[in-house]
Amino acid sequence: MNRLASPSVIFVFLDGLGLGPADDTNPLWLAPMPNLRQLLGGPLVAGRTVDRHGLLFKAIDALLGVQGLPQSATGQTALFTGVNAAQLLGYHLGAYPNARLTEVINEHNILKRATERGYRATFANAYTPQYFQLVKQRKRRHSATTLSVLAAGLPFRTLADLKRGEAVYWDITNFYLVEHLHLAVPIIEPETAGQRLARLSRNYDLVLYESFLPDVVGHRGDLEKALEILDMLDRFFAGLLEEVGPTATVVMSSDHGNLEEIVLNLHSTNPVPLLAMGPGAESFRQAQAITDVAGGIMRVLEQGPLRPPPYAST
16 A cells, blocks of 8 residues: 655745747747657647646746846745735846845745745755855855745755755756856766756755756857757756656746746736646646746645555555
């Protein structure tokens, strides 16, 4: 007989990934992405919806009723808290949260909410010592994810955790650490990074991971690099889904579009994807906007014990 097990969530936040048209201007239409295409029955483009047991894929709104191009600070605050940050300010705020948004993050972010309700939560990203030095020198500001970790009182993962396979860097493979920061860490395959992220959910109820690769490449307007990054993300998800446990739900979403309109080099007004895979997928069925993602995650955690399917190991 299978044991009853508590549900868990792995939330993969991909900065700057929208759902654009099915044409040759859209890297998500051009990229092969065999693993995700097979899962969804086609490419990640506008108009595609999948809703079946254990799998939900749909477009959700990132504009939030506010004119202008969606931006990172307000979008991420909305995504991680469920509060309409753009409406709160009356405009879309780029880059880093201001004092008002920091208050919202400090009070309502999902890491804090989960921790206060007794769930084990963690941020999977590894930080370098240089990052905290730059913050201390006021040369770097905290993003919404970092502010969420601080508000929840959680420890930051380090390069030592990364070397042990107990963290993932924002660029997935550690290439930036090696080639730009010249640090002695191994470059890993995208599948390995996905597997490591999946293993974290064995010890935590909520695992948050952030990659802003799509936004970085989108602003560069480099189609060839965009296709390379999408291949990496596809392989990352292949490793993640291969290793994830039967009671874990993988959730992926974004704060705004960008990469899907590579010719513009700007954020877009396109909707963003909401992908949920696992036993809690139906908790996101009613989601219409990025403000609905945090609530869906909490609903999954609050489902109570789940019974793994018969084929799961006991």
